[in-house]
Amino acid sequence: GAVVSQHPSWVICKSGTSVKIECRSLDFQATTMFWYRQFPKQSLMLMATSNEGSKATYEQGVEKDKFLINHASLTLSTLTVTSAHPEDSSFYICSARTGTHAGGGYTFGSGTRLTVV
Amino acid sequence: AQSVTQLGSHVSVSEGALVLLRCNYSSSVPPYLFWYVQYPNQGLQLLLKYTSAATLVKGINGFEAEFKKSETSFHLTKPSAHMSDAAEYFCAVSEGGGYQKVTFGTGTKLQVIP
Numbered sequence: 001g002a003v004v005s006q007h008p009s010w011v012i013c014k015s016g017t018s019v020k021i022e023c024r025s026l027d028f029q030a031t032t033m034f035w036y037r038q039f040p041k042q043s044l045m046l047m048a049t050s051n052e053g054s055k056a057t058y059e060q061g062v063e064k065d066k067f068l069i070n071h072a073s074l075t076l077s078t079l080t081v082t083s084a085h086p087e088d089s090s091f092y093i094c095s096a097r098t099g100t101h102a103g104g105g106y107t108f109g110s111g112t113r114l115t116v117v
Numbered sequence: 118a119q120s121v122t123q124l125g126s127h128v129s130v131s132e133g134a135l136v137l138l139r140c141n142y143s144s145s146v147p148p149y150l151f152w153y154v155q156y157p158n159q160g161l162q163l164l165l166k167y168t169s170a171a172t173l174v175k176g177i178n179g180f181e182a183e184f185k186k187s188e189t190s191f192h193l194t195k196p197s198a199h200m201s202d203a204a205e206y207f208c209a210v211s212e213g214g215g216y217q218k219v220t221f222g223t224g225t226k227l228q229v230i231p
Contacts, residue, residue, distance in 0.1 A: 006160065034218065043207065043223045044161075093160050095219075106151070106219055108160035 002028050002098040006109025013084055013116055021079045021112045023094035029074035030096035034106070035067075038091040050077040084116040119144045119210045123222035131230050136180075136195040138225045140208030143189065150191040151209040151219065152182055161207065167191060178202070203229045 003026040013019050023033055031052045036044040048069050049057040056069035066088075068080040081088055095108040124139040142148055149168050153161040165176025172184040182193045191208060208222040 004160075009158075043221045046218055046220075049218060091158075095161075106163070108153075108162070110160040111158065113158060 002026075002096075002107045004030075004094065004096050004107045004109045006094055006112055008112060009110060010113040011115070013114070015085055015116055016083055018080055018082045019084055019114060021081075021092055021094075021114075023077045023079070023096075023109050025075045025096050025107075028096075028098060030077070031074060033071060033077040033094055033096045035069060035077075035079050036093045036095065038093060038111075040091075044093060047079075052077075081114065084114070086116045089114055089116045119148065119212050119220050121208045121210045121220060121222040123206075123208050123225050125225055126223065127226045127228065129228040129230060130198045132200055133197050136193070136198045136202065136227065138193040138206050138208075138227065140182075140191045140193065140222060141189050142191060142208070142210045144210055144212055146212050149211045150182075150184060151211070152176065152180070152191075152193045153207045153209060153221075155205045155207065155224075164193070164206075198227075198229045200229050200231065203227055 005024045007022045033050040035047045037047050038044045046059050047062045050069045050071040052071045052074050058064045071077040091111050091113050093111045095106045098107045120143045122141045151166045152164040154164050155161050164180050165174045167174050167184045175181045180195045182191050184191050205224045205226045207224050209219045211219045
């Protein structure tokens with residue numbers, strides 16, 4: 001089946017530094033990927049929709065200059081948390097639509113636990 | 118706008134008992150509905166999906182869900198709970214067509230008591 005690989009699975013960084021999270025579709029091409037953020041014991045909140053070869057579409061309230069998204073190829077999207085602060089600590093998950101028809105399902109990466117100290 | 122409401126943030130069942138996780142949706146167009154399971158510190162795994170075909174949808178691990186338009190519901194059930202079913206379950210809705218974003222419910226944590 002379709003697999004989305006997300007790396008790293010966890011990362012600890014110092015305040016003020018930047019962290020890059022990668023999301024790869026291993027056996028299919030993903031023209032669109034989605035980035036979510038999940039706070040402890042809460043649901044997933046969509047941050048942005050990443051489109052291959054074009055600018056990402058950010059949800060209201062998400063700082064595009066802080067959460068940089070690049071989708072340079074059909075199999076790779078990256079999320080960079082710039083100038084990270086402790087409040088950015090969270091679980092970040094990417095997903096991609098699989099299947100050629102609407103409602104084909106969404107495959108999720110295994111998530112990245114970011115801790116900013 | 119689309120939304121889902123999951124009733125009960127925590128559900129506890131005994132091993133072997135019926136599992137029932139409730140989900141109600143709101144959508145301006147015929148929806149696509151999903152149930153996902155999440156184990157600690159992991160991503161989400163698709164259990165099943167409804168895409169306007171059969172109203173009773175069977176998924177993996179013995180789970181199934183029934184789409185009821187009149188009740189705007191998509192409850193998840195399993196006849197007999199296993200210990201391995203303990204996890205967090207998310208109901209989600211998409212308004213379909215192209216690469217529409219998915220809106221998730223707040224999740225229900227299922228505890229299975231031995």
